[in-house]
Amino acid sequence: MNRAIKWLSFIVISLLVSTAAMAADEANLQPQQWQPIKIEAIAGDIPELRGMPTDPQLLLPESVPEDANEVILGYLVATDTIALLVYASLFAVISLFIIFIVINGISRLDDGYSGKLIKRWSGLSISVHWLGAIACIFLILTGLVLSGGRLYLEPSMNQSGWASLIGLSSGLHELMAFPFILGYVLMILMWAPKQIPASYDLKWFAVLGGYLNTGKKHHPDAGFANAGEKLWFWVFALFGGLMVISGLTMMFPETFVVTKNTANTMLLVHIVSTIIITAFSVVHIFMATVMSEGGMSNMTSGYCDENWAKQHHNLWFKELK
Numbered sequence: 001m002n003r004a005i006k007w008l009s010f011i012v013i014s015l016l017v018s019t020a021a022m023a024a025d026e027a028n029l030q031p032q033q034w035q036p037i038k039i040e041a042i043a044g045d046i047p048e049l050r051g052m053p054t055d056p057q058l059l060l061p062e063s064v065p066e067d068a069n070e071v072i073l074g075y076l077v078a079t080d081t082i083a084l085l086v087y088a089s090l091f092a093v094i095s096l097f098i099i100f101i102v103i104n105g106i107s108r109l110d111d112g113y114s115g116k117l118i119k120r121w122s123g124l125s126i127s128v129h130w131l132g133a134i135a136c137i138f139l140i141l142t143g144l145v146l147s148g149g150r151l152y153l154e155p156s157m158n159q160s161g162w163a164s165l166i167g168l169s170s171g172l173h174e175l176m177a178f179p180f181i182l183g184y185v186l187m188i189l190m191w192a193p194k195q196i197p198a199s200y201d202l203k204w205f206a207v208l209g210g211y212l213n214t215g216k217k218h219h220p221d222a223g224f225a226n227a228g229e230k231l232w233f234w235v236f237a238l239f240g241g242l243m244v245i246s247g248l249t250m251m252f253p254e255t256f257v258v259t260k261n262t263a264n265t266m267l268l269v270h271i272v273s274t275i276i277i278t279a280f281s282v283v284h285i286f287m288a289t290v291m292s293e294g295g296m297s298n299m300t301s302g303y304c305d306e307n308w309a310k311q312h313h314n315l316w317f318k319e320l321k
């Protein structure tokens with residue numbers, strides 16, 4: 001009996017020691033984010049993009065592994081430029097839009113509110129929109145920490161504050177991916193039929209939807225969705241899709257059998273898609289909340305004012321009548 005206990009203790013202690021040794025190994029080498037792609041990060045090239053390496057020797061690749069695609073690596077090592085572009089896609093676009101609104105003003109309803117309401121979005125559409133939109137906003141904010149936090153935030157933070165922030169951002173980023181994917185898939189499936197381009201969309205673009213304040217009122221033809229909304233929808237469909245595919249591949253490298261080259265390519269695709277989706281999201285949010293008087297109620301109550309429908313979606317309004 002005594003012998004059995006001794007053997008059991010020996011096995012348990014050995015297991016604990018070897019696990020601790022492995023953990024120590026990982027603790028030395030691991031970036032603090034993108035844990036699921038740690039193998040790729042250890043194995044080579046650009047660990048700093050995937051987190052903050054605890055070992056400064058890992059900051060830059062000592063040698064580019066033979067099988068790594070150097071063109072992709074060439075883009076990925078420009079980490080400061082990537083961080084700048086990601087931050088600019090949010091803050092520069094916000095600043096430009098504020099300047100635009102200050103100079104141009106917003107689009108008001110020519111005849112004010114009629115008080116008559118028209119159903120525009122179902123309860124299901126509204127829930128799906130906010131599921132995807134709220135998750136997307138979290139992904140953008142945590143993505144800022146992951147992509148440029150080391151450059152812009154860490155220098156003005158203490159070590160434990162930074163460690164908590166990057167840990168929280170990394171966890172939230174992975175968690176929010178799932179509601180985003182669900183929202184994304186449902187929005188694309190449910191709304192694609194309303195977003196088919198039409199010939200009159202070109203005229204809408206030619207006068208920028210009538211949003212430019214030239215002193216003369218332009219209200220170009222638009223169906224349920226106007227040309228600007230269609231552009232946003234298809235950009236979201238394409239780059240949101242690339243974001244989902246690249247994100248899932250990086251999150252589950254074993255499932256998708258990710259090689260280092262694939263991981264690097266996916267990282268680059270993820271970054272490019274992020275920049276595009278963030279810039280478009282800012283424009284979309286400004287258009288919905290500030291630029292178009294009467295537009296916001298569409299996604300809160302599901303109803304719009306009849307005058308809003310006449311002014312911004314005349315063909316849809318005619319169809320309804």
Ligand code: HEM
Nearest residue numbers: 132133136137229232233236281285288289295296298299
């Ligand atoms: C505070 C943030 C947001 C607000 C206030 C907002 C508001 C709105 C509104 C009012 C509409 C309906 C427009 C109409 O009826 O013509 C709409 C549509 C839509 N939203 Fe958002 N949205 C936000 C964030 C997002 C985000 C982050 C995404 C992407 C994940 C998104 C994706 C869409 C799409 C694809 C449509 C349909 C196309 C369109 O009509 O523009 N929204 N949103």
